[in-house]
Amino acid sequence: MNKLSAVSDWILFAGFSIAVLSMPVWLAPFGADYPDLMQRFAIFGLFAIGFNILFGLTGYLSFGHAAFLGIGSYAAVWSFKLLTMNVLPAIMLSVVVAGVFAFAVGYISLRRSGIYFSILTLAFAQMSYNLAYSVLTPITNGETGLQLTLSDARVIDGIAGIEVTRTLPFTNLFGLKMSGMPGFYFCAVVLIIGFFISIRIFRSPFGTMLKGIKSNQTRMAYTGLNTRPYLLWAFIISGMYAGLAGALMAVTDPLAGAERMQWTASGEVVLMTILGGVGTLVGPFLGAAFIKYFENIFSAYNSTNLNQVFDFLPDGIQAVAVDVAGLFVGSGWHLTLGLLFMVTVIFLPGGIMEGVRRLGLLVTGKSKKNKAPAAGSSSTANEHS
Amino acid sequence: MENTVLHVADVHKSFAGLHALSDIDLSVREGETHAIIGPNGAGKSTLLNVCIGRLRPDSGHVIFDGENLTGKQPHEINQLGVVRVFQTPEIFPELSLLENVMIPILAKRDGAFKLRWFKRFSSEKGVQAQAEEVLTDLGLGTLIGSEAGSLSRGDKRRLELAMGLAQKPRLLLLDEPTAGMARHDTNATIELLKKIKAGGMTKVIIEHDMHVVFSLADRITVLAGGRIICQGTPEEVKADPRVKEAYLGEEQV
Numbered sequence: 001m002n003k004l005s006a007v008s009d010w011i012l013f014a015g016f017s018i019a020v021l022s023m024p025v026w027l028a029p030f031g032a033d034y035p036d037l038m039q040r041f042a043i044f045g046l047f048a049i050g051f052n053i054l055f056g057l058t059g060y061l062s063f064g065h066a067a068f069l070g071i072g073s074y075a076a077v078w079s080f081k082l083l084t085m086n087v088l089p090a091i092m093l094s095v096v097v098a099g100v101f102a103f104a105v106g107y108i109s110l111r112r113s114g115i116y117f118s119i120l121t122l123a124f125a126q127m128s129y130n131l132a133y134s135v136l137t138p139i140t141n142g143e144t145g146l147q148l149t150l151s152d153a154r155v156i157d158g159i160a161g162i163e164v165t166r167t168l169p170f171t172n173l174f175g176l177k178m179s180g181m182p183g184f185y186f187c188a189v190v191l192i193i194g195f196f197i198s199i200r201i202f203r204s205p206f207g208t209m210l211k212g213i214k215s216n217q218t219r220m221a222y223t224g225l226n227t228r229p230y231l232l233w234a235f236i237i238s239g240m241y242a243g244l245a246g247a248l249m250a251v252t253d254p255l256a257g258a259e260r261m262q263w264t265a266s267g268e269v270v271l272m273t274i275l276g277g278v279g280t281l282v283g284p285f286l287g288a289a290f291i292k293y294f295e296n297i298f299s300a301y302n303s304t305n306l307n308q309v310f311d312f313l314p315d316g317i318q319a320v321a322v323d324v325a326g327l328f329v330g331s332g333w334h335l336t337l338g339l340l341f342m343v344t345v346i347f348l349p350g351g352i353m354e355g356v357r358r359l360g361l362l363v364t365g366k367s368k369k370n371k372a373p374a375a376g377s378s379s380t381a382n383e384h385s
Numbered sequence: 386m387e388n389t390v391l392h393v394a395d396v397h398k399s400f401a402g403l404h405a406l407s408d409i410d411l412s413v414r415e416g417e418t419h420a421i422i423g424p425n426g427a428g429k430s431t432l433l434n435v436c437i438g439r440l441r442p443d444s445g446h447v448i449f450d451g452e453n454l455t456g457k458q459p460h461e462i463n464q465l466g467v468v469r470v471f472q473t474p475e476i477f478p479e480l481s482l483l484e485n486v487m488i489p490i491l492a493k494r495d496g497a498f499k500l501r502w503f504k505r506f507s508s509e510k511g512v513q514a515q516a517e518e519v520l521t522d523l524g525l526g527t528l529i530g531s532e533a534g535s536l537s538r539g540d541k542r543r544l545e546l547a548m549g550l551a552q553k554p555r556l557l558l559l560d561e562p563t564a565g566m567a568r569h570d571t572n573a574t575i576e577l578l579k580k581i582k583a584g585g586m587t588k589v590i591i592e593h594d595m596h597v598v599f600s601l602a603d604r605i606t607v608l609a610g611g612r613i614i615c616q617g618t619p620e621e622v623k624a625d626p627r628v629k630e631a632y633l634g635e636e637q638v
Contacts, residue, residue, distance in 0.1 A: 200502060204504055223460075223492050226460045
C-alpha cells in the first residue's frame with residue numbers, strides 16, 4: 001500500500017512537470033501561450049502552493065501573505081542593485097529575508113487562532129504596505145517603486161568584470177536573459193521544485209502533524225506535541241514560498257512596488273487556493289492559473305470589443321447589452337471573479353479538484369461499483385492528490 | 386508502603402467563589418487502579434483537569450514521580466508519561482485510524498517537536514507495526530485504513546484508548562471510560578482494562594458506574610462537594626456510612 005502511494009506521487013510529480021514545461025504547446029489553442037502570462041501562471045501557482053502548506057494543512061487562514069510576496073520582490077531588486085544581475089543570489093536572498101520576516105509575523109500572530117489570527121496577519125500586511133509607501137521610502141522608493149538605475153553598485157558584477165552598459169542591464173542566469181521564454185522556463189523549473197517540496201511536506205511526519213493540528217489541535221497538545229513550533233514552521237515555509245514568488249516577479253520584470261503587498265493581493269491567493277481545492281496538491285496551482293487566465297481574458301475587453309460582440313443586436317438593445325456586459329469586463333473583471341468564486345464555493349466546495357474527482361467518478365463509476373464488494377474496506381486510506 | 390506515583394497535595398480550586406476543590410490530598414501508588422467517584426458536581430473532572438494541566442490550582446501542588454506538574458503545559462505533562470483519555474472522544478476525525486495511533490507513538494519517540502519534512506510518514510514501518518498491534522488488541526484491526534470520523538461512538542472511544550495505550554503511559558487517566566456505552570460494550574471495556582491492569586500500568590479512573598468501579602479499583606476516593614469524604618479499599622468504601630449518604634444511597638435504593 002505504501003509503495004504504491006510513493007509510486008503514485010512520482011507519477012503525479014512527473015505529470016505535473018510535463019504539463020508545466022509543455023505549457024507553450026498546449027496553451028496555444030487557448031491563446032495563452034505567450035511568456036508574460038505563463039510566467040504569471042508559474043509565479044502565482046508557486047505562491048498558492050506555498051500558501052496551501054499553511055492554510056491547507058493546518059487550517060490557519062492568513063490574510064497577509066502578500067506582504068511576504070512584496071518583501072521578496074524588494075529583496076530581489078536590491079540584490080540586482082547592489083550585488084549582481086544574476087538571478088540566483090536574488091532569489092536566495094528573497095527567500096531568506098521573507099523567511100525571517102515570516103518568523104517575526106508568525107511568532108506574534110500564532111498566539112491566536114481562528115479569526116484573530118487572520119486579523120493579526122492582515123494587520124501586519126497592511127502595516128508593511130503603508131510603511132513601504134511612507135516611512136520606508138529610502139528602501140522602497142515609495143510610490144514610484146524600486147527600480148534599477150545606471151548608477152547602481154552591483155559589486156559582484158563589478159568584481160566579475162561584467163562590463164557596465166549604457167542602458168539598464170538585464171536580469172540573467174549566468175548570461176542567459178531572464179525575460180520572455182527563458183524567463184518562463186526558469187519560473188517553471190522553480191515552480192516544479194516548489195511542487196516537489198510541497199509533496200514531500202504533505203507526505204512527511206511533519207505534514208501529518210500539521211493535518212493533526214487542523215483536525216484537533218487540543219488533542220495534539222494532550223498527545224505530547226507542542227503545536228506552536230509546528231505552526232510556526234508551516235508559517236515560515238509558506239512565507240518563504242511567497243518570498244520566492246515575489247523574487248520571480250522581480251526576475252521577470254526587475255521592479256518592486258508597494259501595491260504588491262496590499263490586502264487585495266493577500267485575498268487573491270486565498271481565492272486561488274479555495275477555487276483550486278484547499279489541502280490538495282495541484283489544486284492551488286490550478287486555481288492560480290484559472291484566475292490569472294480569466295483575468296487576462298476578461299480584463300482585456302473594452303467597449304469597442306463588446307460593441308463587436310453584440311453587433312448582431314438592434315442598436316438600442318446593443319447599447320444596453322454593452323453597458324451591462326461592460327460591468328463584468330475590463331477593470332470590472334473582479335465582479336466576474338466574485339461570481340465565479342461564489343458559484344464554485346456553493347456547487348463545488350472542494351474547488352476545481354472536487355470537480356475533477358466527481359468527473360473521474362462519473363467516468364469510472366461503473367467499473368468501481370463492480371469491484372467495490374471484492375476490494376473490502378482496508379484500501380480506503382485517504383489519499384489526497 | 387508502596388511507591389507513590391502521583392501525589393495531589395493540598396489542592397484548592399474555586400471558580401468565581403464556588404469551591405470546586407478544597408483540601409484535596411490524594412496519593413496514587415505505583416501499579417494500582419485508583420477510582421475517583423462522587424455524585425455529579427463533586428469535582429471529579431476538575432481534579433482530573435488539574436492533574437493534566439488544563440486547569441491551574443489556586444493553591445497546592447500535583448507531583449508526579451517527583452516532578453511538580455503545576456503550571457506545566459499539557460504537552461509537557463504528556464511527555465512525562467501522563468496520558469489522559471477524555472470523556473467525549475478526542476480523536477483526529479479526518480485522519481485514518483492508523484495515523485491516529487501513529488501520531489501519539491511518534492510524539493513519544495521524537496518528543497514534543499521534530500521537524501522531519503522530507504521523510505515519508507509511511508516509511509515508519511516500526512511505528513506502523515506498533516500502531517497496528519495496538520489497534521488489533523482493541524478489536525479495531527480491520528478498520529485501520531478507514532477515516533476515524535466514520536467510526537461509531539463506541540469505536541471512537543476505543544480508538545482514543547488505543548491512542549493512549551500506544552504511548553505506554555506511566556500513568557493513565559481515564560474519564561468515565563464507559564459512559565454512554567451499552568452493557569455489552571461496558572463489559573468488553575472492563576475486560577480490556579483488567580488486561581491492562583495485569584500489565585502493571587498505574588491508572589486513575591473517574592467513573593459513575595459502580596459496577597465498573599468495583600470490578601476494577603484497588604482503592605477508591607470518594608469526592609462530594611469538592612472534598613474527599615472517604616478513601617480506602619472497595620470494601621471500606623462500601624461500608625462507610627458517609628459514602629452511602631452522599632452517593633451510593635441515591636443509586637442503590
